[in-house]
Amino acid sequence: xxxxxxxxxxxxxxxxxxxxxxxxxxxxxxxxxxxxxxxxxxxxxxxxxxxxxxxxxxxxxxxxxxxxxxxxxxxxxxxxxxxxxxxxxxxxxxxxxxxxxxxxxxxxxxxxxxxxxxxxxxxxxxxxxxxxxxxxxxxxxxxxxxxxxxxxxxxxxxxxxxxxxxxxxxxxxxxxxxxxxxxxxxxxxxxxxxxxxxxxxxxxxxxxxxxxxxxxxxxxxxxxxxxxxxxxxxxxxxxxxxxxxxxxxxxxxxxxxxxxxxxxxxxxxxxxxxxxxxxxxxxxxxxxxxxxxxxxxxxxxxxxxxxxxxxxxxxxxxxxxxxxxxxxxxxxxxxxxxxxxxxxxxxxxxxxxxxxxxxxxxxxxxxxxxxxxxxxxxxxxxxxxxxxxxxxxxxxxxxxxxxxxxxxxxxxxxxxxxxxxxxxxxxxxxxxxxxxxxxxxxxxxxxxxxxxxxxxxxxxxxxxxxxxxxxxxxxxxxxxxxxxx
Amino acid sequence: xxxxxxxxxxxxxxxxxxxxxxxxxxxxxxxxxxxxxxxxxxxxxxxxxxxxxxxxxxxxxxxxxxxxxxxxxxxxxxxxxxxxxxxxxxxxxxxxxxxxxxxxxxxxxxxxxxxxxxxxxxxxxxxxxxxxxxxxxxxxxxxxxxxxxxxxxxxxxxxxxxxxxxxxxxxxxxxxxxxxxxxxxxxxxxxxxxxxxxxxxxxxxxxxxxxxxxxxxxxxxxxxxxxxxxxxxxxxxxxxxxxxxxxxxxxxxxxxxxxxxxxxxxxxxxxxxxxxxxxxxxxxxxxxxxxxxxxxxxxxxxxxxxxxxxxxxxxxxx
Numbered sequence: 006x007x008x009x010x011x012x013x014x015x016x017x018x019x020x021x022x023x024x025x026x027x028x029x030x031x032x033x034x035x036x037x038x039x040x041x042x043x044x045x046x047x048x049x050x051x052x053x054x055x056x057x058x059x060x061x062x063x064x065x066x067x068x069x070x071x072x073x074x075x076x077x078x079x080x081x082x083x084x085x086x087x088x089x090x091x092x093x094x095x096x097x098x099x100x101x102x103x104x105x106x107x108x109x110x111x112x113x114x115x116x117x118x119x120x121x122x123x124x125x126x127x128x129x130x131x132x133x134x135x136x137x138x139x140x141x142x143x144x145x146x147x148x149x150x151x152x153x154x155x156x157x158x159x160x161x162x163x164x165x166x167x168x169x170x171x172x173x174x175x176x177x178x179x180x181x182x183x184x185x186x187x188x189x190x191x192x193x194x195x196x197x198x199x200x201x202x203x204x205x206x207x208x209x210x211x212x213x214x215x216x217x218x219x220x221x222x223x224x225x226x227x228x229x230x231x232x233x234x235x236x237x238x239x240x241x242x243x244x245x246x247x248x249x250x251x252x253x254x255x256x257x258x259x260x261x262x263x264x265x266x267x268x269x270x271x272x273x274x275x276x277x278x279x280x281x282x283x284x285x286x287x288x289x290x291x292x293x294x295x296x297x298x299x300x301x302x303x304x305x306x307x308x309x310x311x312x313x314x315x316x317x318x319x320x321x322x323x324x325x326x327x328x329x330x331x332x333x334x335x336x337x338x339x340x341x342x343x344x345x346x347x348x349x350x351x352x353x354x355x356x357x358x359x360x361x362x363x364x365x366x367x368x369x370x371x372x373x374x375x376x377x378x379x380x381x382x383x384x385x386x387x388x389x390x391x392x393x394x395x396x397x398x399x400x401x402x403x404x405x406x407x408x409x410x411x412x413x414x415x416x417x418x419x420x421x422x423x424x425x426x427x428x429x430x431x432x433x434x435x436x437x438x439x440x441x442x443x444x445x446x447x448x449x450x451x452x453x454x455x456x457x458x459x460x461x462x463x464x465x466x467x468x469x470x471x472x473x474x475x476x477x478x479x480x481x482x483x484x485x486x487x488x489x490x
Numbered sequence: 491x492x493x494x495x496x497x498x499x500x501x502x503x504x505x506x507x508x509x510x511x512x513x514x515x516x517x518x519x520x521x522x523x524x525x526x527x528x529x530x531x532x533x534x535x536x537x538x539x540x541x542x543x544x545x546x547x548x549x550x551x552x553x554x555x556x557x558x559x560x561x562x563x564x565x566x567x568x569x570x571x572x573x574x575x576x577x578x579x580x581x582x583x584x585x586x587x588x589x590x591x592x593x594x595x596x597x598x599x600x601x602x603x604x605x606x607x608x609x610x611x612x613x614x615x616x617x618x619x620x621x622x623x624x625x626x627x628x629x630x631x632x633x634x635x636x637x638x639x640x641x642x643x644x645x646x647x648x649x650x651x652x653x654x655x656x657x658x659x660x661x662x663x664x665x666x667x668x669x670x671x672x673x674x675x676x677x678x679x680x681x682x683x684x685x686x687x688x689x690x691x692x693x694x695x696x697x698x699x700x701x702x703x704x705x706x707x708x709x710x711x712x713x714x715x716x717x718x719x720x721x722x723x724x725x726x727x728x729x730x731x732x733x734x735x736x737x738x739x740x741x742x743x744x745x746x747x748x749x750x751x752x753x754x755x756x757x758x759x760x761x762x763x764x765x766x767x768x769x770x771x772x773x774x775x776x777x778x779x780x781x782x783x784x785x786x787x788x789x790x791x792x793x794x795x796x797x798x799x800x801x802x803x804x805x806x807x808x
Contacts, residue, residue, distance in 0.1 A: 378629070379629075380627075380628060380629030380631065381627075381629045381631035381638075381640065384631070384640045384641050384787070385742060386641055386643075386741070386742070386788075387641065387642055387643040387737065387740035387741060387742050388740065388741065389700075389740075389741035392640075392641075392787065394640075394787060424785065424787075448787075450787050455741075
């Protein structure tokens, strides 16, 4: 060996290529942040489970489900809003708002998304409560994990995994109701008449929920999720972090062996015991910390019991850490939230939101698309008139039939008729009743007198009811060259 | 292996363990480069084994093993030709109700059933691309000698029934007794009219079609026209569909309306031929083609559908 490694550079303890998985058995804790987490969890789960069952009356021609992604008919319903595929920019806008919303929250209150609202956090929290319900709190869980397999352990494990499975199935099961009429699908689902895609979707989501929430848990946050990586680039010295105030807590200990004065930390280890990702916050800011603040609750409880001021572990910015270290007072939290970056994000976010609302409020509920025949571009009729043909699509995006009028603006003397009427009825405008929520294709023939030259032509579609609305489509009218015989 | 590694291997009773990674080597070495023994993940390995098992099964049930004259057949008896045949059968079966309905519906009743008419037009569009495009063009606009089917000028009639008859029996199709036929004499070539007379007739025709003002030549031509042409083209020059004699007063010219083109027609005559499709295409296909051609904008005897198309043809597309 020595001849291969003369400087002894490789003489280090063997390194593993991956970290050993540490089972995390967080201890139950109570406190203001725990109660906030309960509230957020209840809210998030309620929104997820109840939303598809909300009804919203849209008239006889449209579904009455408040939130519905109707893939079959290419419609997206969200309360009073109905989105067609060509208006998908509204959904894109919402997604951009969600993204910038995350930046905004990160800038204002740090990793709050991870700590409170992320589905991975919410479901992991739920599964950890199931653990406590079946196996008992932290110590009982650790004891059971170490215990040899026996009837009691098997029974407990089977019981726990059954509840996991139940939660997972209802998680996967709720998802499909966003894509079809919920009561109908529920009935079909239990009577085994639902489409196979419903069953396979529930199966896949049950598996992922069971695996991610029941077993992977904090591993997802620490190793799989890209967001913590992105987020660490977004945190700065003004970001709120869950911080152990080492200047106040150190040296930690229950009783000083030398008699030297000790810090406030009594080294009870409760902050590490309650951590759902199994880290010790006293080691400083780290990627494993999802800022759920349960360690704050735990430490505050201990500080109260030992008669010391709360907040040994607290939401603190790096800037304030430096100030507090020098004995200066901390900046009030409300002031922290309003720094420039937060305001800029808020501005961008609101601007996009306002733009979307404006577009939504002013969008036309009718639309026209014209495709001109190019083969042949024009026809000479026996009378010598020049005829062009157009495929015109009338779109009624309202949930009720509408009377619409198509008007021609083109060469002098031009008239139009359609495939569903006689040529003798040709006129400058046509009126049709377009069924609810429908695109009606109609072939339109336009004739212009002998000697008409090629030029511009446009169709205008106008709704003839009290709501009105008008859209135009510019195309062209083709005619023979002037030297044509 | 070099000497020190050999000693090392002997001491530990196996390949050398690489210290920085803690991984055993494979035990071989080339120019001082060794390979670490990093086994595949278990899930990967078992997926690989499962693939091998699947492949063996696949080779048994599907044709897979090549031979000298022919390959193995596989126990499922699958062939690509067989699959094509079954897919074609399925497509045929899917079309069968529409074709049966077309067979049962006389063509003049087609407009009473807008849904069937729409299907017939769509089917006719496809059949047109296969059978008719070589002469009439992909847009059905025709060319010199091949009629434009979009316009409102019909030699033999433009109702659904007329078009169906034309398609079935063709025009001047030898061997078809019911074919549409007529023969314009070659007035110039056969010496019926002298070249100067031909020019006079051409002047007259160009006058009645509004291309030239009347003059002495046209006046002489009028007399010649009355003597030679009215039997087919009618005294008013508007033609006669019984003979497929074109209307000479309109703006549509199958062989061109210039003086040269009309002179050529009067001198040598034209007798275009369209094949009879009755013995090549099924009656349903002919009905579909007739419906498509009729739908191109010049169809005659328009019958308003039960309700305007925009209301009934309620497509829910974008």
